[in-house]
Amino acid sequence: MAGISGGKNYHHGxxxxxxxxAAVDLATEGGPERxxxxxxxxxxxxxxxxxxxxxxxxxxxxxxxRGHARARLADAMERxxxxxxxxDDPALAAERRLAALCRGYVRFAVEHPGLYRxxxxxxxxxDRPACAPAPPEPEIRAFTLLREALEALxxxxxxxxxxxxxxxxxxxxxxxxxxxxxxxxxxxxxxxxVVETTLAMVVSGVRVP
Amino acid sequence: MAGISGGKNYHHGxxxxxxxxAAVDLATEGGPERxxxxxxxxxxxxxxxxxxxxxxxxxxxxxxxRGHARARLADAMERxxxxxxxxDDPALAAERRLAALCRGYVRFAVEHPGLYRxxxxxxxxxDRPACAPAPPEPEIRAFTLLREALEALxxxxxxxxxxxxxxxxxxxxxxxxxxxxxxxxxxxxxxxxVVETTLAMVVSGVRVP
DNA sequence: GCCCGATGTTGACCGCATGAACATTCCGCG
DNA sequence: CGCGGAATGTTCATGCGGTCAACATCGGGC
Numbered sequence: 430m431a432g433i434s435g436g437k438n439y440h441h442g443x444x445x446x447x448x449x450x451a452a453v454d455l456a457t458e459g460g461p462e463r464x465x466x467x468x469x470x471x472x473x474x475x476x477x478x479x480x481x482x483x484x485x486x487x488x489x490x491x492x493x494x495r496g497h498a499r500a501r502l503a504d505a506m507e508r509x510x511x512x513x514x515x516x517d518d519p520a521l522a523a524e525r526r527l528a529a530l531c532r533g534y535v536r537f538a539v540e541h542p543g544l545y546r547x548x549x550x551x552x553x554x555x556d557r558p559a560c561a562p563a564p565p566e567p568e569i570r571a572f573t574l575l576r577e578a579l580e581a582l583x584x585x586x587x588x589x590x591x592x593x594x595x596x597x598x599x600x601x602x603x604x605x606x607x608x609x610x611x612x613x614x615x616x617x618x619x620x621x622x623v624v625e626t627t628l629a630m631v632v633s634g635v636r637v638p
Numbered sequence: 639m640a641g642i643s644g645g646k647n648y649h650h651g652x653x654x655x656x657x658x659x660a661a662v663d664l665a666t667e668g669g670p671e672r673x674x675x676x677x678x679x680x681x682x683x684x685x686x687x688x689x690x691x692x693x694x695x696x697x698x699x700x701x702x703x704r705g706h707a708r709a710r711l712a713d714a715m716e717r718x719x720x721x722x723x724x725x726d727d728p729a730l731a732a733e734r735r736l737a738a739l740c741r742g743y744v745r746f747a748v749e750h751p752g753l754y755r756x757x758x759x760x761x762x763x764x765d766r767p768a769c770a771p772a773p774p775e776p777e778i779r780a781f782t783l784l785r786e787a788l789e790a791l792x793x794x795x796x797x798x799x800x801x802x803x804x805x806x807x808x809x810x811x812x813x814x815x816x817x818x819x820x821x822x823x824x825x826x827x828x829x830x831x832v833v834e835t836t837l838a839m840v841v842s843g844v845r846v847p
Numbered sequence: 848g849c850c851c852g853a854t855g856t857t858g859a860c861c862g863c864a865t866g867a868a869c870a871t872t873c874c875g876c877g
Numbered sequence: 878c879g880c881g882g883a884a885t886g887t888t889c890a891t892g893c894g895g896t897c898a899a900c901a902t903c904g905g906g907c
Contacts, residue, residue: 440853440854440855440902440903440904441854441855444854444855465893465894465895466894466895466896467893467894467895468894475855475856476855476856476857477856477894477895477896478855478856478857478895478896478897479854479855479856481895481896481897482853482854482855483854486895486896487894487895487896549814549818549819551818566820569820572820591828591831591832591835592835592839594812594815594821594832594835594836595808595812595832595835595836595838595839596839597811597815598807598808598809598811598812598815598832598836599804599807599808599811599836599839600807600811601811601814601815601819602806602807602808602809602810602811602812602813602814603803603804603807603811604811605758605810605811605814606803606806606807606810609758609760610758610810611775611778611781612803619800622800623800623803623804623807626800626801626803626804627803627804627807627808629804629843630801630804630805630808630839630840630842630843630844631839631843633839633842633843634838634839634840634842634843635839649871649872649873649884649885649886650885650886653885653886674862674863674864675863675864675865676862676863676864677863684886684887685886685887685888686863686864686865687864687865687866687886687887687888688885688886688887690864690865690866691884691885691886692885695864695865696863696864696865
């Protein structure tokens with residue numbers, strides 16, 4: 430991803446980055462459960478325990494990968510929205526943007542199943558020593574994008590409170606069902622149908638009735 | 639669950655069932671990843687490899703647990719719908735039933751997070767020897783219930799095709815976000831808000847606009 | 848030029864999945 | 878009733894993954 434290392438022999442020079450790259454590859458290939466410390470080290474050509482100089486253990490490695498995956502997802506959504514043509518009518522434009530973001534989301538999930546699953550994998554979480562009650566829980570840009578798009582759409586008409594979460598739910602659930610759920614093995618055609626229907630539901634659901 | 643065994647000493651008498659119960663307990667406590675063959679065997683008081691006489695390995699055990707979890711989910715949904723008062727207007731009744739089913743779904747997920755996750759966990763899947771191309775993929779009753787409710791609702795007005803999947807997506811995604819996703823740690827109050835908003839979206843999304 | 852701290856390496860321990868070989872029990876058949 | 882095989886458990890062994898402690902090596906600052 431970010432950091433082509435100039436590897437030496439004993440001291441690698443950029444092990445942390447190299448491990449992250451390897452781990453991201455692993456996640457891409459087989460999802461979060463495939464992110465295995467020993468394998469990442471192996472790929473980088475380093476002993477398993479070397480990773481402990483840079484990560485607190487598998488958990489932290491996985492958490493790092495998750496961050497990357499989330500960033501990539503958001504990027505994909507933004508690219509999808511950017512490709513969308515504008516519209517004179519602001520309401521129409523807002524609707525289109527929201528739809529484009531959602532399509533980008535689902536598309537990313539379908540195209541990079543492993544990475545997508547990694548993006549939302551529940552990672553063990555660090556043991557907190559009974560202080561620092563709430564880890565800031567960094568924002569998830571994918572969600573922010575959806576929320577903002579919904580707000581923009583809402584400004585062009587009545588908006589239901591908490592619609593952001595509802596929209597996200599639909600898009601997220603759809604992705605998971607398509608990926609590993611019972612909607613897996615749908616033809617591309619039928620998959621698109623489902624996506625569009627869900628999108629219509631989301632858009633129409635934003636408006637108060 | 640089903641099978642209180644009268645354990646002997648060497649020959650257990652009902653090991654398979656006992657293991658399933660233990661495994662379901664494990665899933666209830668910590669989700670699918672906690673369903674560990676050795677631990678299940680330990681709880682039943684039997685050697686780890688004994689399980690292989692009854693299951694093809696961890697995968698099959700987990701698949702069995704998944705079946706139980708799905709059944710329980712559907713039961714919870716039906717109970718929730720059964721408690722719902724009827725209505726004279728068939729359209730209203732259909733709407734209420736759908737909403738009740740969805741609430742039951744989310745409720746089950748929130749109350750039994752581990753079991754719920756187990757219900758939709760992706761299990762490795764048996765290696766097929768290149769024949770038997772499509773394993774029948776047994777229906778998921780929870781989905782059937784939703785689909786039927788949507789159809790009933792659809793008969794009282796225009797219905798969007800593929801709305802079933804859309805509705806399921808929303809409900810499923812919502813559950814996951816509430817469980818392990820970023821909507822975790824929401825107060826019960828705000829959680830209910832989100833649930834109701836999503837429900838409204840689902841119901842309004844069924845109708846053609 | 849030397850010494851310390853950062854960074855890797857070895858070796859070891861534990862838990863888990865799984866397979867092979869061996870033990871015990873149950874049950875139907877003679 | 879008694880025997881023998883099929884079921885069902887057990888022990889032993891292999892391999893993988895996570896993680897820790899002790900040791901080795903390199904890279905710089907003094």
